[in-house]
Amino acid sequence: MSAILMCERAQSRVAFGEELSKKTSVQHEIARSRCDIEQCRLLVMQAAEVMDRDGVKAAMPYISMVKIVAPKMAQDVADRAMQIYGGAGVCQDTLIPSVFTSARFCRIADGPDEVHMSQLAKITMRELNDA
Numbered sequence: 001m002s003a004i005l006m007c008e009r010a011q012s013r014v015a016f017g018e019e020l021s022k023k024t025s026v027q028h029e030i031a032r033s034r035c036d037i038e039q040c041r042l043l044v045m046q047a048a049e050v051m052d053r054d055g056v057k058a059a060m061p062y063i064s065m066v067k068i069v070a071p072k073m074a075q076d077v078a079d080r081a082m083q084i085y086g087g088a089g090v091c092q093d094t095l096i097p098s099v100f101t102s103a104r105f106c107r108i109a110d111g112p113d114e115v116h117m118s119q120l121a122k123i124t125m126r127e128l129n130d131a
């Protein structure tokens with residue numbers, strides 16, 4: 001949602017004589033967002049694949065990875081979209097602030113990031129020791 005809005009705004013808004021979409025820094029934000037979304041999508045698919053094939057226990061590291069990566073990705077993409085919208089990005093005219101806030105509280109509500117990272121580190125070291 002944020003990424004689509006970001007692209008629409010970049011193509012419709014003219015600032016300092018050219019569309020925002022022509023500015024290299026804006027192009028980079030769009031490209032970075034696409035990379036982040038696609039990386040996260042593939043990670044979610046990997047978690048689902050391992051869960052279906054080998055069960056929840058085997059998928060635990062992937063589930064932790066998704067819990068670390070997905071809310072941060074959504075927050076970062078929403079943050080970039082806000083920046084590209086300028087003042088309009090921080091008022092209630094678009095869903096972007098709502099996406100940002102939801103993503104931000106997911107990083108606490110489902111257990112803080114730090115807890116998921118500690119969990120993943122422990123699983124990773126256990127796997128290495130057992131290998």
Ligand SMILES: Cc1cc2nc3c(=O)[nH]c(=O)nc-3n(C[C@H](O)[C@H](O)[C@H](O)COP(=O)(O)OP(=O)(O)OC[C@H]3O[C@@H](n4cnc5c(N)ncnc54)[C@H](O)[C@@H]3O)c2cc1C
Nearest residue numbers: 104105106107108109110111112113114115116117118119
């Ligand atoms: C909108 C919302 C919905 C929620 N829904 C649910 C729910 O459905 N079910 C449920 O059980 N709980 C729910 N919670 C509670 C949520 O799980 C806790 O808020 C969260 O675990 C953090 O606990 P705390 O608020 O007591 O903060 P604290 O435990 O005081 O943590 C504060 C900060 O300290 C750091 N920290 C905490 N523990 C560690 C650690 N082990 N290692 C390193 N750093 C750490 C982190 O930076 C953390 O953000 C919800 C919270 C919110 C805000």
